[in-house]
Amino acid sequence: MPRVLSVVDRSVPDSIAGPADSEEPPGPTAGVTNAVISPPITPPAVNLSAVPTSKHTVPRLTVSARSDAFRRQFYPQAGLRDWNDWRWQNRHRVRSLPDLDRMFRLTDDERQAIEARHGALPLGITPYYASLIDAENPAQGLRRTVIPVSGEYLKSRGESDDPLGEDSSSPVPGLVHRYPDRVLLLVTNFCSVYCRYCTRARMVGSVGERSIRKHDLEKAIDYIAATPVVRDVLLSGGDPLSLDDERLEWILKRLRQIPHVEFIRIGSKQPIVQPQRITPALARILKRYHPLWMSLHFTHPDELTPEVAEACARLADAGIPLGSQTVLLKGINDNLATMRALVHGLLRIRVRPYYLYQCDPISGSSHFRTPVAKGLEIIRGLRGHTTGYAIPTYVIDAPEGGGKIPLAPDYVVGRDGDDLLLSNYANGSYRYPDPRPESPGCESA
Numbered sequence: 001m002p003r004v005l006s007v008v009d010r011s012v013p014d015s016i017a018g019p020a021d022s023e024e025p026p027g028p029t030a031g032v033t034n035a036v037i038s039p040p041i042t043p044p045a046v047n048l049s050a051v052p053t054s055k056h057t058v059p060r061l062t063v064s065a066r067s068d069a070f071r072r073q074f075y076p077q078a079g080l081r082d083w084n085d086w087r088w089q090n091r092h093r094v095r096s097l098p099d100l101d102r103m104f105r106l107t108d109d110e111r112q113a114i115e116a117r118h119g120a121l122p123l124g125i126t127p128y129y130a131s132l133i134d135a136e137n138p139a140q141g142l143r144r145t146v147i148p149v150s151g152e153y154l155k156s157r158g159e160s161d162d163p164l165g166e167d168s169s170s171p172v173p174g175l176v177h178r179y180p181d182r183v184l185l186l187v188t189n190f191c192s193v194y195c196r197y198c199t200r201a202r203m204v205g206s207v208g209e210r211s212i213r214k215h216d217l218e219k220a221i222d223y224i225a226a227t228p229v230v231r232d233v234l235l236s237g238g239d240p241l242s243l244d245d246e247r248l249e250w251i252l253k254r255l256r257q258i259p260h261v262e263f264i265r266i267g268s269k270q271p272i273v274q275p276q277r278i279t280p281a282l283a284r285i286l287k288r289y290h291p292l293w294m295s296l297h298f299t300h301p302d303e304l305t306p307e308v309a310e311a312c313a314r315l316a317d318a319g320i321p322l323g324s325q326t327v328l329l330k331g332i333n334d335n336l337a338t339m340r341a342l343v344h345g346l347l348r349i350r351v352r353p354y355y356l357y358q359c360d361p362i363s364g365s366s367h368f369r370t371p372v373a374k375g376l377e378i379i380r381g382l383r384g385h386t387t388g389y390a391i392p393t394y395v396i397d398a399p400e401g402g403g404k405i406p407l408a409p410d411y412v413v414g415r416d417g418d419d420l421l422l423s424n425y426a427n428g429s430y431r432y433p434d435p436r437p438e439s440p441g442c443e444s445a
C-alpha cells in the first residue's frame with residue numbers, strides 16, 4: 001500500500017514526553033523546543049469570558065460555592081484566575097501525606113497505606129477534585145476512588161497487573177491492536193488524578209514512563225497507516241486530554257491524514273477531574289477533527305458539578321458525541337439509587353451512559369469489586385423504569401484479551417410450544433409468538 005506517511009508533516013516536537021519527574025504533562029514548559037503546529041490556533045475575535053494574563057489566556061469557568069470555599073481555605077494565595085488555569089491545577093496537585101493531612105481527617109488505614117506506598121500507581125488529586133472530597137467521611141465514594149487504603153496491596157486470586165492482556169496485543173509500543181478494525185493508542189501515561197482501581201495501574205504515572213516518546217508515537221502511527229483494516233482509533237493513556245493543545249492537535253492531525261481512519265475516539269477523565277482543561281480553544285481544536293467522539297469516565301453523581309456541566313457543554317457544543325464509561329465499584333456506586341442519580345444527571349449534561357464496567361481484576365482491587373449479580377440487579381432496576389438512553393450496557397472486559405462481553409438480566413423465562421414466555425420490567429408475564437422453524441405454517445409463502 002502507498003506509504004501515507006510520506007506526505008505527512010514531519011515537523012514535530014522532538015518528544016511529547018516531559019521530564020520523568022515533572023509535575024506537569026508534556027507541554028511547552030516541559031522541555032519541548034520546536035513544536036510546529038499547523039494550522040495555528042486562532043483566538044476568538046471576541047471572547048468576553050477570557051481573562052488575559054501575561055503568559056496565556058485563562059478562560060473563565062463556573063466555580064461552585066463548595067470549590068470556592070475550598071480554594072479560599074487551602075490555597076488562599078490563589079485567585080480565581082489561578083484556579084481556572086488547568087496548568088495551575090496540575091502544579092498544585094495533592095501528591096503527599098502532608099498535603100492530604102492538611103485537607104482531610106485521614107483514617108489510620110489511609111495513613112498507613114500512603115506511608116507504605118509501593119507499586120507503580122502514584123497519588124495525585126487536582127485541587128478541584130480534592131474540593132469535592134468529604135474531609136471527614138472516609139466512606140465517601142469519591143474519596144475512596146483516589147485516596148489509597150491498605151487493600152490496594154492485597155493481591156487476591158485471579159488478579160493480575162495486566163488483567164486485559166493488553167501487553168500481549170501490542171505490535172508496537174503504545175498501541176494495542178486486539179479487535180480487527182480498531183486500535184488503542186496510548187499517548188501518555190499521565191493523569192491529573194489517579195484512580196485507585198485503574199486497569200492500567202501498571203503503567204500510568206510510572207516514573208520514566210509518563211508519556212509516549214515521539215519515536216514510539218511515530219512507529220504507532222506508522223503501524224496504523226500501514227494497516228488499512230484499522231478504521232477506528234481510540235486515544236487513551238493515561239489521559240489524552242492532559243496533553244497540551246499543540247501535542248494533542250499534532251496527533252489528531254497525523255491520524256486524520258490517514259485515509260482509512262474513519263473515526264477517532266478519545267477516552268478521558270479530564271472533564272470530570274479537571275474541567276478547567278476544557279477550554280474554548282481546546283474545543284475548537286477538537287472540532288476540526290470530526291468525526292470525533294469522546295468517552296468520559298464518570299463514577300458518581302457527586303462529580304456532576306456546575307464546572308463539569310460547563311465543560312461538557314463546551315464539548316457537546318463542538319459537536320462531539322459524549323458517552324460515559326463507569327466502573328461498578330463496591331460501596332461507591334453499586335446501588336440503584338446512586339446509579340440512577342448518575343445516569344439521569346449525565347443525560348442532563350448531554351452525556352449518554354455508554355458502558356457500565358464490571359471492575360477489572362487488577363492486582364489489589366478486591367475491595368472495589370462487586371458480585372456480577374449486583375450489576376445485573378442495577379440494570380434490571382433501570383431497564384423499563386427510566387429512559388432507555390440512560391441505561392448503559394453492562395460488560396465484563398474478559399481477562400486475557402477476551403474483549404467486552406455484554407451482560408443483561410434474562411427476560412426470557414421459558415417457552416410454551418410456539419410461544420416465547422417473557423417477563424417485563426414490572427414482572428408482568430407475556431407471550432410472544434415465536435414459532436420454531438420446524439413448526440407447521442412457518443414455511444415462507
Ligand code: SF4
Pocket residue numbers: 190191193194195197198199200201204237238239268269297
Ligand atoms: S483516569 Fe483512567 S487512566 Fe487515569 S488513573 Fe483513572 S482510570 Fe487510570
